[in-house]
Amino acid sequence: MTDKTNVLLIGAGGVGTMAAYNLEAGGQASVTAVLRSNYSAVKVNGFTITSIDHGFVKEWRPTHILHSVPDVSNEGSPIYDVILVTTKNVPDISPMVVELIYPAVTPNHTSIVLLQNGLNIELPIIAAFPTNPVISGVSLIGATETSPGHIVHDDRDRILVGAFHSPISQIPEGKSIAAAKVFASLYSASGKVSCTYDSNVAFSRWRKLIYNATYNGVCAITGMDTSRMRMAGFPIEDVIRPLMWEIWRIARAKGHELPESVIQDMIDCDPWDTYFKPSMQQDIEKGNFIEFENIVGEPLREAEKLGIPAPGLNMLYGLLKIKQLQIKESKGLVILPAKGDPTRPMLQFIKQKDVFLGPDCKFEAK
Numbered sequence: 001m002t003d004k005t006n007v008l009l010i011g012a013g014g015v016g017t018m019a020a021y022n023l024e025a026g027g028q029a030s031v032t033a034v035l036r037s038n039y040s041a042v043k044v045n046g047f048t049i050t051s052i053d054h055g056f057v058k059e060w061r062p063t064h065i066l067h068s069v070p071d072v073s074n075e076g077s078p079i080y081d082v083i084l085v086t087t088k089n090v091p092d093i094s095p096m097v098v099e100l101i102y103p104a105v106t107p108n109h110t111s112i113v114l115l116q117n118g119l120n121i122e123l124p125i126i127a128a129f130p131t132n133p134v135i136s137g138v139s140l141i142g143a144t145e146t147s148p149g150h151i152v153h154d155d156r157d158r159i160l161v162g163a164f165h166s167p168i169s170q171i172p173e174g175k176s177i178a179a180a181k182v183f184a185s186l187y188s189a190s191g192k193v194s195c196t197y198d199s200n201v202a203f204s205r206w207r208k209l210i211y212n213a214t215y216n217g218v219c220a221i222t223g224m225d226t227s228r229m230r231m232a233g234f235p236i237e238d239v240i241r242p243l244m245w246e247i248w249r250i251a252r253a254k255g256h257e258l259p260e261s262v263i264q265d266m267i268d269c270d271p272w273d274t275y276f277k278p279s280m281q282q283d284i285e286k287g288n289f290i291e292f293e294n295i296v297g298e299p300l301r302e303a304e305k306l307g308i309p310a311p312g313l314n315m316l317y318g319l320l321k322i323k324q325l326q327i328k329e330s331k332g333l334v335i336l337p338a339k340g341d342p343t344r345p346m347l348q349f350i351k352q353k354d355v356f357l358g359p360d361c362k363f364e365a366k
């Protein structure tokens with residue numbers, strides 16, 4: 001038995017692996033990582049990490065690695081104090097985060113930390129796990145898995161951690177706040193990263209959306225990184241800055257008074273010389289699904305509800321939806337009729353649902 005906090009990591013790409021490494025470096029957490037595409041590589045060789053915060057690390061493995069999410073109702077299974085979710089949030093593709101973590105959650109005990117981008121990501125989680133603290137993690141790290149098990153971490157790990165609140169939660173707000181503070185101290189224990197308790201999670205998420213809802217989508221569609229856009233100038237002035245102002249106006253209508261200076265801060269926030277590709281651009285390049293619903297779709301739906309015009313965002317959303325359809329087709333999730341065959345329907349989706357389930361998703365509460 002150990003008195004360390006038992007953490008289950010789901011999503012061991014760049015961000016997740018660095019979080020796991022940092023938690024274990026602090027000496028207070030024992031991490032079990034669920035690996036998928038990199039499982040075999042990491043089992044044999046461990047992770048090779050080149051990190052701006054932690055230096056060069058070879059053959060590192062978290063305390064345990066698993067190939068699938070454990071079911072804590074199995075006899076003898078350990079229970080997890082924290083589930084740290086660092087997967088992409090792609091609610092239009094199954095399995096959604098709720099489905100993924102369902103077997104590993106112990107009601108009334110496990111804190112669920114969503115270290116993920118986007119808006120309203122907590123709603124289906126709180127609905128499914130109303131007795132668990134659900135914690136927001138807003139990350140500013142630059143970390144990429146360049147090949148299976150190889151991580152390049154070149155922009156410092158800074159995270160904001162706070163409690164999500166919702167009237168449907170069945171635990172007092174104070175309990176979620178306490179759980180968020182406990183996680184923030186666990187994450188800070190290494191002394192190598194910046195982890196701050198965040199008392200206004202919604203504000204921080206809207207602030208970060210100024211970057212994610214604009215750069216992520218535009219870099220993904222055009223294939224241009226953020227440094228090149230800044231060097232050329234016109235991609236920023238013609239496309240990025242106007243989109244940022246749209247998000248800023250929606251945030252203001254929601255009651256979040258972001259300073260005007262946030263626009264320039266976000267434009268310039270990536271180190272100039274890293275030719276940084278936001279995660280959505282990296283996903284498109286790898287042929288992965290893109291997390292555009294919570295990053296672009298949700299702020300757009302908020303704008304529609306509030307009557308705030310967001311034509312640029314609307315166009316970007318449409319383009320990203322087209323990209324997602326192409327990715328679905330490339331993965332065999334869409335069937336097209338043969339050329340010249342009038343008897344088959346126009347377009348068919350197989351295996352996966354093509355609906356945005358998002359916050360309205362009904363998953364039986366645990």
Ligand SMILES: CC(C)(CO)C(=O)C(=O)O
Nearest residue numbers: 139140141142278279280
């Ligand atoms: C913080 C940043 C820019 C890198 O992790 C990000 O959120 C993203 O690329 O999606």
